[in-house]
Amino acid sequence: MSEALQRLREFAKQVLKCVEKDEPVRIPKRTTSNIRYDPEREIFTLGPDKLERRPRTLKGSKKLAQMLSVAAFAKELVEKGRSATLREIYYTSEGWEVDFKDQRESDAIVEDLEATLGLKREEFGVWPEEDGAAVYGDLLVREDGVEIHAERAGISGYNIPPNVDAVEILDCGAERVIAVETMGMYRRLVQERAHEKLNALIVGLKGQAARATRRLLRRLNEELGLPVYVFTDGDPYGWHIYMVIRSGSAKAAHLNEELACPDAKFIGVTATDIVEYDLPTEPLKKTDYKRIEELRRDPRYYDPFWKKELDLLEKLGKKAEQQAFAKYSLDYVVKEYLPAKLDELE
Template sequence: MKKSERNEIIEKLTQIGKDVIQAVERSEIPKIEIPSRTTSNIVYDPEYLCYVIGDKKVKRSAGNIRHIRRLAQLLRVARFCKEEMQKSLRHTTKRELYYISESWEKGLKFDEQVESDNIIEDIEAMIGRPREDFRIIPNPRGSIYGDITLRYTTPKGDVKEVNCLDTPDGQAIGPRISEAEIIDCKADKVIAIETSGMYNRLMEEGAYHKFNAILVNLEGQASRATRRMIKRIHELLEIPVYIFTDGDPWGLHIAMVIMAGSAKSAHINRQLATPDAKWIGVTASDIKNYKLRSDKLKEVDYKRIKELSKDPRYKKDERLKKELELWKNLGKKAEQQALLRYGFEYVVEKYLPTKFKELG
């Protein structure tokens, strides 16, 4: 993260405190406004192709008996994040923050982690930045492999570089890699893969080389750090992103969250979503066309299909809509690995090239 960007975030945190103090100086009851994250305030932005937050705000007032504690806690968390950003290179997990609150002034301690988690999201919404930017981090999930060079800062403060091709199993997308600067990249596409099994398969079959691609291991639903990494690579290098998932509605939705963000992260989706990303499959048609070994759809799967059919994110895309319909009629689902019935090389030799040609 650039110093200017860091300073901008610190300034935004500081502003929360300034607003409160200004009210005090005007002898008014201090209150802050937070973009509302209620369902009623989450709207689909057809232009940006993702869920974003509407204009509705909630007040948190020192004059309200039910607000004042949370207001004090919010200010305390903002203060904590700012101080950590100023004095250290530390990152704090949400769980850690929950425990750290024990050391704060009496009354500010969080009784349950859901309280501190909510306050972190409040701050995200207020400053319009994902929490990783003020160094509250998730447990790392996801890794990256390919010819891309990243410049990062060690916990001691040393600046170093890593080429992800030099890492044996791919580079885990942890807090430092999330903030790393992209120095160089020779690849011309990104392939994000749902399962570690297929990620390993593509590594071993030399897909990065054959397709000149960066491979990203999603490990299921993509973490926000992974989604941000994909978006940054896509925007900085202007290279296409492909998403390769299991052949079921859940896999499709993993792709959708990368493309259009989730409802839960509506307040920061503009920083996370990659609307141009393309879903490779495994599609419902693939199950049929490739005669993949499949399981019957279960009740939860049908329920999910029904939910997704109503979701605005799917309404725009005829292809995805058709796939959902087909799944329902087919009544079957298949894993990525089902392609191995044609041998180890098949995915790289036949399946993916065909797909790239189809998707353009």
Template sequence: MESLTGLVSQLYDQLDEGEIPAMQLPLRSKRNIEFDPRHNVWKYGDLKTSRTAKTVNGATMMLRTVYTADFINEMIRDSKSSTLREMYYISEGWRNAKFHSQDESNLLAEDLETITSCMREDFKLRPEESGAHIYGDINFTTQTKKGMKKMNCIDDVSEAGFAVPYKVEDDTFQIDPGNTKFVMAIETGGMYARLIENGFPEKFGCTLVHLSGQPARSTRRLIKRMNEEYNIPVVVFTDGDPWSFRIYASVAYGAIKTAHISEYLATPTAQFVGITASDILNYELPTDKLNDKDIGALHAELTDPRFTDEFWVTEIQAMLQMGKKAEQQALAKYGLDFVTDSYLPEKLTNMGIL
């Protein structure tokens, strides 16, 4: 509340002194992404952009900023929370300050994070359901309506696993690693279900995390906590295409959109287990042809600072050369047990995980 009040006070003081109010924000583009050696993640550099009330659009954003800060303070005072979608609709009552799309309200919430050095979760703003689930011999003590409750992510959950809440900080969410030897983050629900059905977590001491596509912030934060606080290795298992490579990058290095909080979300030691271009060749996997968007994304990744090491350059160039991509489920060519009996044990052994 103090950080938000301080922001609004600065705007007020500028107006009171007869100045046109302005705010400084980090430039949010690849051009301003730099490697932070202290946290081993990619985050925003020193380049700034200025938001000023010299224009109608700029003045409108200032107005929205004040309304949003007031709304957040009111929630904190009343011990309430809101989804990002609800905040967008609540703005309908803000007259000239209302948002025209949810993208605008989401971006302003991120702007407030960069300016105040607080996280969206501190503002009591939460996303819609992320769909992320966890399955494995690990225990979480989490806040419920009846108080803190401890749950084992095999014995006390359904086959879908434990649903990841939007806030996973230690004050409301505690971790007991149990018998977990490593964490595997999985892109698709089909592969997540296959590994559970085949008994992979129990056999290898693995905790599975279903990322449900591009992972939500709380999912990435929980993966980081398991890795950082309990020294549990993390591997990421995705489809073999440029969009899936970016899913891995967001887990390991941070996403450009959330580069201002990469040190809280990214797990730099996370390793990529597949599917790679090399896998497509070595296992002769069924493939689909790269489309124009895929090709453009792969070329963009060759200039992305998160993909500069030799492994990624080699794999991306190989995928471009063959013009093919493959899904995780392509491993079913060799039967439903191949992924858990051969593919993953072999690759994880070579990586030093097993």
């Protein structure tokens, strides 16, 4: 029996026992008061607090019925090797005996189930709508019995599927991973053959990284021992893309142990780069200044490197995109910028 089926079954048994004995079912509390920052491992995790769902109260029984309905649906998905999106679960629930006020309510139950089972929802058949990122380079994987090489799947590369834990990594000739924020830069690196010149797997994040992408980066780092570098725009949103890859998001605190990649290194664009490379810039907007303030209050940005960069960015009043290196030539980023940065960091 799969891990997911086993845990779903255990959960159901536990609920049954609690109902028989009229004892509360205890599930991990996911509210802010129970989210801790672990400065040593540099990730957010859930604390020890539990919610109690009492089977003989109105609210408790409703929440338990909702959780069991979603769990039963998940069991069906896992048994049939199927998946459904959060949206589809909400629509499907229209045919169930318990109901949900709106999709937010059913989404929250799915997250409760994740925290309770200690599984990512992708592992019990609940998938996101969107694709994960794309990978290009010397990587051979097996997906559902089919071997796929990330340089022979077309110029767009290999699309990371939502259930990336089910993907077997068969072979990899690269020595490092370079993950980039925009697909514009992804295509640039592929076209300049950065995967060969820098001996790297190139990952195109498409903005804030999807969970599947973060999980793959973690697996590449952990299973293959590859260093992971993150290359973003030179602005507070780009920097936070890196930070979420490294240490997870507060919202997914119950999953960060599997998603976070604490070894990931930031490779730019820094505020210092904007000055040193004399990059084309745009003025910071109000929302950028606000974001800088928010990041300053986040413990992950307390270290001197980020303090200095946040201060300098604010002082410059400007930000730069990663594509701005095209000012010098299209291949500048692969010939000059990235090699210089890798030298610095390795």
